[in-house]
Amino acid sequence: MNVATLVEKRRAQWAELETLCGGVVSPENAARFAALYRAACADLALASAYQLPPGTVTYLHRLVGRAHSRLYRSKRFDPMTWFDTIFVDAPRQIFSDPCVRIAAILFFGLFSLSAYLAYNEEAFPTYAEDIVGVATLEQMEDSFEPGLDGNFGHYISMAGFYIKHNTGIGLQCFAYGILLIPCVFILCYNAVALGASFGYMAREGVPGGDTFCEFVTAHGPFELTAIALSAGAGLRLGMGLFRTEGRTRVASLKANALQAVPIMVAAAIMFFLAAFTEGFISPSPLYYPLKAAWAIMSSGVLMFYFVVLGFPRGGLR
Template sequence: MREGLFIKKNKEHWEKIEHDRSANADETASNFTRLVNDLAYAKTFYPGSKITTYLNALASRIYLSIYQNRKDPENRLAAFVRRDLPLTIARRYKMLLFAFGVFVIFFSVGFFSAMQDKTFVRQVLGDGYVDMTEQNIAEGNPFDVYAQTSPFLMWIQIMLNNIIVCIMYFFRGVLLGIPSILALGRESIRIGAFEYMFYSHGLGADAVVTVLLHGLLELTAIIITCGAGLVMGTSWLFPGTRRRFKALQDGVKDGVKIVAALIPVFMVAAFIEGFVTRHYKMPLPMSLGILAACGAFIVWYFILYPFQVAAAERKRRAATYE
């Protein structure tokens, strides 16, 4: 087709598209499809023509009107929390479960070692801390250590310390994950010895209820952080069908996702420790209510919800390929 005939045949339609700003979505999509076809034809047969330049500019304008100001159907942060992170947890659950197993084993080691060796608690926690705690127990305020600093200052200090320490635990995991697991083992032994210190004074249940007000979230975050370090460090050992470097990249990305998502958990745990735990003499139902809320969140978001999202994703993919 000669260029003049091509222009004459389509000119009216192009002008309508150019001047009509009230087209609905379906019309706009149809117009854009036709323009792209006309542009492809013009580039093929009239590559240096002004009509090719005109159609290219017109198609670009419509493209921008469709995509430039388009809002994402879901906020990126919301998508991360609702989909990306749960899928990552479900994909890496074996490593996180292994980290939990390490915690249980070494917590038991710390508890029963303190039971067998009366000096073990002091070796692990230090004489100063043990002497202070025993003095508080003798005075009838066994958990007064949580009330010796202003709530806000305590919140900030604990939050920053826990975040920094756990980021260090995570990045140490680059060495096959071994340093992360060793760090988790040491922390678990300390916690086991700490619990026995109160248990030996007949305050085991009180320690569980009081310390877990903030400790349930805090310990969960520490375990998952060290599990994320294991994910990163072992990813290149088990690359599957991927190249080892690509597997390492994926492991680092997944680990960073997990650790980044735990920062709010550390913030909330530190807030509870700074503002709530100091009131350890609160009515038992109130303490149990806080524990139940924290426990329900952990079980739902870190155990049940990831597998629900993963199952929905598998169904979606299966429907796509049918």
Template sequence: MDVDAYVVARTAEWARLEELAARRRLSGPESDELVRLYQRAATSLSVVQSASPDPALVGRLSSLVARARSAVTGAHTPAWRDLARFFAVVFPTAVWRARWWVAGAAGASAAVAVAAGAWVAADPTVAATITPPEGVRQFRREFVDYYSEHPHGAFAFSVWTNNAWVAAQCLLTGISLLFPLWVLLQNALNVGVSGGLLAREGGLGTFFSYILPHGMLELTSIFVAAGAGLRLGWAWVAPGRRTRATALGVEGRAMAAVALGLVPVFAVAGTIEGFVTPSGLWSPVKLAIGALALGGFLAYVGVLGSRGARAGETGDLLADEGAAELPWAG
């Protein structure tokens, strides 16, 4: 047999097989084509092994047949590819799809915080019910000392785990719709009252220089967790054309993706709070670091999340393993 002529005749279909085997998703006709070309390549490998002593050709075909067999039998992709897909597609898409809930949580929290802060700052009677007049100055010292009274590393780790726990509560209890709202209310009141008390002593600049460097990313992450939790709860109330079980399944797995994805985000916020906020850096520099962290996160979600949504992704953590939806009409 003329091996060279045989190779030339089969080169195009081997290249096509290599292309199909490298794809993550295939249509029905493409899957049939993959199986057919795999069978032909396996036959070609047997022919070449018996007719050609060329080890390079045999090795190339053996590798191609092995990759095609993995694609045909549904072998799992390497873990690093799943991890890369999670951070490039799944997590940003899950956050992007919950963006209006996140924006609502952020807007409502800001309104409550500003209203509470303005009330405390303007009404001495209200401020006195929180702390006596002589205690406001002490509160200012405690507010500043809070960020430096513990070793930076230990403080950053403590902040990280605490924020992750708060976010987990918002996500896990989101189906109730009430608990995430309660967490947001408490958080907004704490921030607003602290700002109002400091404003009474002319310390509003101190408040912002200590709360914003880490707070821009930290509070946004809390809003993301609350928004995703509220979206899950709303999926139970108004599932749309999906059954409630299907809606809760999809949104619940997207919520799990948000929970996992926020872990490194909170780590970044905790690092800023532990090392940047209490540092001796010029306040505008600290604020610029916080703004850069927030801007990077928003750009990451905006670009990759919107791209994933346009491609039909849902942020479902187990999209490839989820149950198929029943067809509907209307």
């Protein structure tokens, strides 16, 4: 069979490729589309090399060009697509992710329990000292005892320390998440330590306790949520490594890494908002009701985004 006859017998595949070029390439026929495109490229090379009729060569040039544009075209910016991704797909994916739920329950559950135990001095008089250490508690008292006098330099430097510390906790949870157990340990330990610190400083009569509560009120919702989200993203990576669902470990890790991206992006935004609040609102001489109102508003925004928008309605798209 000569080349001209061979190429002519491929017209049925050319017609199929042309039909696909004019429609929507779905995930089901994407592999077929790619195979037909490669075959048409080979046919064009043969037609050009063996100098087949110009009409055939021109037709194949146009067909290959259309298929190439269809397969490799860049996506145009679509505001509605981005809106759906940010306000529909992302919150639903985060809300339905079991790793995020486990991280949130562990962190906020242990944080609340530890804060209660540290606050209840009569029943657990040495709990806070045993968890955090006497030196650390004394340092906290000394730092907050002077009160919020509007000295931004002092409190911004102190805010920088807490931002670095708490952001470091989040990054550790994310980095160790691929090993699962270290991530859970770091998350639980810091939840207990932070809760003990909050509970101790909330006791009546503790030097600097009122100042501490006023300082942490505004940025607490963003910062604590960011730590829990970071751990959830890390656990998602770890689940991809150990629970492959029939895929290779590399393929499973890649797939779960893509699922972890919205979680980690949300955590990064929370850390940024916490840093802004901790640097400019928390140390300011604003009236405490205004700071409390900011905390309530922050908590409401978080609940609306992750719970109201995230609550499943017919499943993820």
